[in-house]
Amino acid sequence: MPSKIPFGYEIIGGKAYVNAQEAAQLKTYFRKYLEGLSMSAAAQEARLPFSSTTYPHLFKRKEYLGTDYYPALITEEYQRQLIDEWERRKEEAPRWSKKQPRKGVKIYTDFRLVRARSYEPEDPVDCAAALYQRIRPKYKTDQAPTRE
Numbered sequence: 001m002p003s004k005i006p007f008g009y010e011i012i013g014g015k016a017y018v019n020a021q022e023a024a025q026l027k028t029y030f031r032k033y034l035e036g037l038s039m040s041a042a043a044q045e046a047r048l049p050f051s052s053t054t055y056p057h058l059f060k061r062k063e064y065l066g067t068d069y070y071p072a073l074i075t076e077e078y079q080r081q082l083i084d085e086w087e088r089r090k091e092e093a094p095r096w097s098k099k100q101p102r103k104g105v106k107i108y109t110d111f112r113l114v115r116a117r118s119y120e121p122e123d124p125v126d127c128a129a130a131l132y133q134r135i136r137p138k139y140k141t142d143q144a145p146t147r148e
Contacts, residue, residue: 006063008073016070023073059083
């Protein structure tokens with residue numbers, strides 16, 4: 001028996017049973033996702049109590065297909081539809097990678113921050129003054145240019 005009970009089930013007397021309310025939430029989530037809603041929108045519709053990183057893992061749970069211990073909530077074909085839809089959307093979604101340049105403008109300045117001291121003043125004005133003192137012009141000789 002696993003240490004954590006999957007969402008949609010409850011253990012009574014050492015045996016797993018389907019929790020009707022949670023199972024209905026799961027089925028609503030699956031149905032709304034297949035209808036075209038995003039994972040988070042479908043989860044909001046179903047009122048799922050998870051963080052957004054949990055949503056795709058619900059599609060892959062083997063317990064929902066039924067095991068020796070857990071009764072089935074969905075069919076293998078339905079689970080395959082969910083996973084196929086998830087993979088299709090994943091392929092279509094734009095992803096940041098090293099190959100794709102990020103949008104935005106890089107701003108280059110002639111200044112650099114010098115390593116922070118171990119002491120930071122608690123007063124915001126003193127803290128701002130200390131930060132301002134650490135900003136120095138970046139020159140090859142690390143000295144300010146002379147006026148001619």
